[in-house]
Amino acid sequence: MQIESASGTGPAITGFSAKGYKVEAGSFRGVYRALTITPDAVAEWDAPALETLSPESFADLLAIDPRPEFLLLGTGATMQRPAPAFIRALEARGIGVEAMDSRAAARAWAVLRGEGRWVVGALYPL
Template identity: 75%
Template structure:
Protein backbone atom coordinates (compact mmCIF):
# COMPACT_ATOMS: atom_id res chain seq x y z
CA UNK A 1 0.00 0.00 0.00
CA UNK A 2 1.15 3.55 -0.71
CA UNK A 3 0.29 6.47 1.54
CA UNK A 4 0.59 10.01 0.21
CA UNK A 5 2.99 12.35 2.01
CA UNK A 6 1.63 15.37 3.81
CA UNK A 7 4.00 18.33 4.04
CA UNK A 8 5.41 19.75 7.25
CA UNK A 9 4.48 16.98 9.65
CA UNK A 10 7.82 15.20 10.07
CA UNK A 11 8.59 11.70 8.85
CA UNK A 12 5.80 10.02 6.94
CA UNK A 13 5.21 6.32 6.43
CA UNK A 14 4.74 6.26 2.67
CA UNK A 15 4.11 2.54 2.31
CA UNK A 16 4.23 -0.83 4.00
CA UNK A 17 4.40 -4.47 3.06
CA UNK A 18 5.70 -7.77 4.41
CA UNK A 19 9.21 -6.37 3.77
CA UNK A 20 8.80 -3.42 6.07
CA UNK A 21 7.77 0.20 6.35
CA UNK A 22 8.91 2.90 3.92
CA UNK A 23 9.58 6.23 5.59
CA UNK A 24 10.32 9.61 4.01
CA UNK A 25 11.53 12.72 5.80
CA UNK A 26 12.90 15.60 3.73
CA UNK A 27 15.78 14.10 1.72
CA UNK A 28 15.90 10.91 3.81
CA UNK A 29 14.27 7.71 2.70
CA UNK A 30 14.50 4.41 4.50
CA UNK A 31 12.90 1.00 4.79
CA UNK A 32 12.55 -0.52 8.23
CA UNK A 33 11.38 -4.03 9.06
CA UNK A 34 10.15 -2.83 12.48
CA UNK A 35 9.87 0.88 13.19
CA UNK A 36 10.11 3.51 15.90
CA UNK A 37 8.79 6.85 14.65
CA UNK A 38 8.36 10.24 16.32
CA UNK A 39 7.65 13.77 15.08
CA UNK A 40 11.30 14.52 14.24
CA UNK A 41 12.65 11.14 13.18
CA UNK A 42 12.45 7.41 12.74
CA UNK A 43 14.70 4.45 13.35
CA UNK A 44 14.96 0.70 12.91
CA UNK A 45 13.58 -1.20 15.88
CA UNK A 46 14.49 -4.65 17.19
CA UNK A 47 11.38 -5.31 19.28
CA UNK A 48 11.05 -8.08 21.82
CA UNK A 49 8.25 -10.60 21.47
CA UNK A 50 4.99 -8.76 22.08
CA UNK A 51 4.28 -10.61 25.32
CA UNK A 52 7.71 -9.46 26.62
CA UNK A 53 7.26 -5.80 25.61
CA UNK A 54 8.31 -3.35 28.32
CA UNK A 55 8.90 0.39 28.63
CA UNK A 56 12.65 -0.05 28.08
CA UNK A 57 11.95 -1.32 24.54
CA UNK A 58 10.43 2.08 23.63
CA UNK A 59 12.68 4.22 25.84
CA UNK A 60 13.88 6.44 22.93
CA UNK A 61 10.25 7.47 22.32
CA UNK A 62 9.67 8.27 25.99
CA UNK A 63 12.73 10.53 25.99
CA UNK A 64 11.57 12.91 23.26
CA UNK A 65 10.67 16.46 24.17
CA UNK A 66 7.84 17.25 24.28
CA UNK A 67 6.74 13.84 25.49
CA UNK A 68 4.18 12.15 23.23
CA UNK A 69 0.50 12.26 24.16
CA UNK A 70 0.31 8.58 23.36
CA UNK A 71 2.08 5.73 21.63
CA UNK A 72 0.62 4.11 18.54
CA UNK A 73 1.55 0.47 19.02
CA UNK A 74 1.33 -1.52 15.80
CA UNK A 75 1.18 -5.16 16.89
CA UNK A 76 1.92 -6.78 13.53
CA UNK A 77 -0.47 -8.25 10.97
CA UNK A 78 -3.29 -8.52 13.51
CA UNK A 79 -4.24 -6.59 16.61
CA UNK A 80 -3.06 -8.04 19.91
CA UNK A 81 -3.34 -6.53 23.35
CA UNK A 82 -0.01 -5.39 24.80
CA UNK A 83 1.04 -6.65 28.22
CA UNK A 84 -0.88 -4.81 30.97
CA UNK A 85 2.40 -4.03 32.77
CA UNK A 86 3.64 -2.23 29.61
CA UNK A 87 0.49 -0.10 29.41
CA UNK A 88 0.66 0.73 33.13
CA UNK A 89 4.35 1.70 32.87
CA UNK A 90 3.69 4.13 30.00
CA UNK A 91 0.57 5.55 31.60
CA UNK A 92 2.58 6.17 34.80
CA UNK A 93 4.80 8.41 32.64
CA UNK A 94 1.80 10.26 31.19
CA UNK A 95 1.81 8.44 27.84
CA UNK A 96 -1.30 6.57 26.69
CA UNK A 97 -1.09 3.43 24.55
CA UNK A 98 -3.26 2.85 21.49
CA UNK A 99 -2.78 -0.69 20.20
CA UNK A 100 -3.87 -1.72 16.70
CA UNK A 101 -2.54 -3.79 13.84
CA UNK A 102 0.54 -2.25 12.20
CA UNK A 103 -1.28 -1.30 8.98
CA UNK A 104 -3.83 0.71 10.94
CA UNK A 105 -1.05 2.28 13.04
CA UNK A 106 0.79 3.40 9.88
CA UNK A 107 -2.38 5.03 8.55
CA UNK A 108 -3.23 6.59 11.92
CA UNK A 109 0.29 8.07 12.11
CA UNK A 110 -0.31 10.11 8.95
CA UNK A 111 -3.72 11.35 10.11
CA UNK A 112 -2.60 12.29 13.63
CA UNK A 113 0.59 14.03 12.50
CA UNK A 114 -1.43 15.87 9.86
CA UNK A 115 -3.51 17.21 12.75
CA UNK A 116 -0.31 18.28 14.52
CA UNK A 117 -0.76 15.77 17.35
CA UNK A 118 2.31 14.91 19.45
CA UNK A 119 2.42 11.13 19.05
CA UNK A 120 5.03 8.41 18.68
CA UNK A 121 4.83 5.01 17.08
CA UNK A 122 6.30 1.56 17.63
CA UNK A 123 5.36 -0.79 14.81
CA UNK A 124 6.00 -4.52 14.78
CA UNK A 125 6.64 -6.09 11.38
CA UNK A 126 3.76 -7.40 9.34
Protein backbone atom coordinates (compact mmCIF):
# COMPACT_ATOMS: atom_id res chain seq x y z
CA MET A 1 0.00 0.00 0.00
CA GLN A 2 1.19 3.53 -0.81
CA ILE A 3 0.85 6.21 1.88
CA GLU A 4 0.54 9.88 1.07
CA SER A 5 3.47 11.78 2.52
CA ALA A 6 2.94 13.77 5.69
CA SER A 7 3.91 17.38 6.21
CA GLY A 8 5.88 16.59 9.39
CA THR A 9 9.66 16.43 9.31
CA GLY A 10 11.85 13.38 9.63
CA PRO A 11 11.48 9.86 8.28
CA ALA A 12 8.21 9.00 6.57
CA ILE A 13 6.74 5.54 6.05
CA THR A 14 5.58 5.82 2.45
CA GLY A 15 4.37 2.28 1.84
CA PHE A 16 4.21 -1.25 3.18
CA SER A 17 3.76 -4.81 2.00
CA ALA A 18 4.59 -8.32 3.19
CA LYS A 19 8.23 -7.58 2.21
CA GLY A 20 8.54 -4.64 4.58
CA TYR A 21 8.06 -0.93 5.13
CA LYS A 22 9.22 1.63 2.59
CA VAL A 23 10.77 4.61 4.37
CA GLU A 24 12.02 7.93 3.04
CA ALA A 25 14.18 10.31 5.06
CA GLY A 26 15.56 13.17 2.99
CA SER A 27 17.58 11.62 0.18
CA PHE A 28 17.62 8.21 1.93
CA ARG A 29 15.17 5.54 0.81
CA GLY A 30 15.09 2.06 2.28
CA VAL A 31 12.92 -0.97 3.00
CA TYR A 32 12.77 -2.44 6.49
CA ARG A 33 11.15 -5.74 7.46
CA ALA A 34 10.58 -4.44 11.01
CA LEU A 35 11.55 -1.00 12.23
CA THR A 36 11.79 1.54 14.98
CA ILE A 37 11.17 5.12 14.06
CA THR A 38 11.50 8.51 15.75
CA PRO A 39 10.92 12.01 14.40
CA ASP A 40 14.67 12.06 13.60
CA ALA A 41 15.71 8.49 12.71
CA VAL A 42 14.68 5.06 11.50
CA ALA A 43 16.40 1.74 12.20
CA GLU A 44 16.04 -1.94 11.36
CA TRP A 45 14.55 -3.75 14.34
CA ASP A 46 15.17 -7.32 15.41
CA ALA A 47 11.70 -7.55 16.92
CA PRO A 48 11.44 -9.78 20.01
CA ALA A 49 8.34 -11.81 20.83
CA LEU A 50 5.56 -9.39 21.78
CA GLU A 51 5.06 -11.02 25.19
CA THR A 52 8.72 -10.38 26.10
CA LEU A 53 8.64 -6.60 25.54
CA SER A 54 9.99 -4.47 28.35
CA PRO A 55 10.94 -0.80 28.64
CA GLU A 56 14.55 -1.93 28.19
CA SER A 57 13.57 -3.30 24.74
CA PHE A 58 13.18 0.35 23.68
CA ALA A 59 15.77 2.12 25.85
CA ASP A 60 17.29 4.15 22.98
CA LEU A 61 13.93 4.83 21.37
CA LEU A 62 12.40 6.16 24.59
CA ALA A 63 15.46 8.21 25.56
CA ILE A 64 14.96 10.84 22.86
CA ASP A 65 14.66 14.45 23.93
CA PRO A 66 12.04 15.68 24.39
CA ARG A 67 10.43 12.53 25.75
CA PRO A 68 7.90 11.04 23.30
CA GLU A 69 4.19 11.42 23.99
CA PHE A 70 3.66 7.74 23.29
CA LEU A 71 4.95 4.60 21.63
CA LEU A 72 3.01 3.64 18.51
CA LEU A 73 3.31 -0.16 18.54
CA GLY A 74 2.46 -1.99 15.32
CA THR A 75 1.87 -5.60 16.40
CA GLY A 76 2.03 -7.31 12.99
CA ALA A 77 -0.75 -8.49 10.70
CA THR A 78 -3.31 -8.44 13.53
CA MET A 79 -3.82 -6.28 16.57
CA GLN A 80 -2.40 -7.89 19.70
CA ARG A 81 -2.18 -6.44 23.16
CA PRO A 82 1.20 -6.14 24.83
CA ALA A 83 1.48 -7.31 28.43
CA PRO A 84 -0.26 -5.00 30.92
CA ALA A 85 2.98 -4.78 32.95
CA PHE A 86 4.78 -3.36 29.88
CA ILE A 87 2.09 -0.71 29.39
CA ARG A 88 2.12 0.22 33.08
CA ALA A 89 5.92 0.53 33.09
CA LEU A 90 5.88 2.97 30.18
CA GLU A 91 2.95 4.92 31.57
CA ALA A 92 4.88 5.28 34.85
CA ARG A 93 7.54 7.08 32.76
CA GLY A 94 4.89 9.38 31.29
CA ILE A 95 4.84 7.59 27.92
CA GLY A 96 1.60 6.10 26.61
CA VAL A 97 1.34 2.98 24.44
CA GLU A 98 -0.93 2.82 21.41
CA ALA A 99 -1.03 -0.74 20.05
CA MET A 100 -2.62 -1.55 16.70
CA ASP A 101 -1.96 -3.78 13.72
CA SER A 102 1.15 -2.69 11.80
CA ARG A 103 -0.80 -1.48 8.73
CA ALA A 104 -2.79 0.91 10.90
CA ALA A 105 0.38 1.97 12.74
CA ALA A 106 2.15 2.85 9.47
CA ARG A 107 -0.81 5.01 8.41
CA ALA A 108 -1.10 6.54 11.90
CA TRP A 109 2.60 7.49 11.82
CA ALA A 110 1.97 9.63 8.73
CA VAL A 111 -1.04 11.34 10.29
CA LEU A 112 0.61 11.96 13.67
CA ARG A 113 3.84 13.32 12.17
CA GLY A 114 1.77 15.46 9.81
CA GLU A 115 0.25 16.99 12.94
CA GLY A 116 3.74 17.54 14.36
CA ARG A 117 3.17 15.08 17.23
CA TRP A 118 6.33 13.91 19.04
CA VAL A 119 5.89 10.13 19.00
CA VAL A 120 8.05 7.06 18.43
CA GLY A 121 7.11 3.81 16.74
CA ALA A 122 8.04 0.15 16.64
CA LEU A 123 6.46 -1.90 13.88
CA TYR A 124 6.53 -5.68 13.72
CA PRO A 125 6.57 -7.33 10.27
CA LEU A 126 3.24 -7.97 8.57
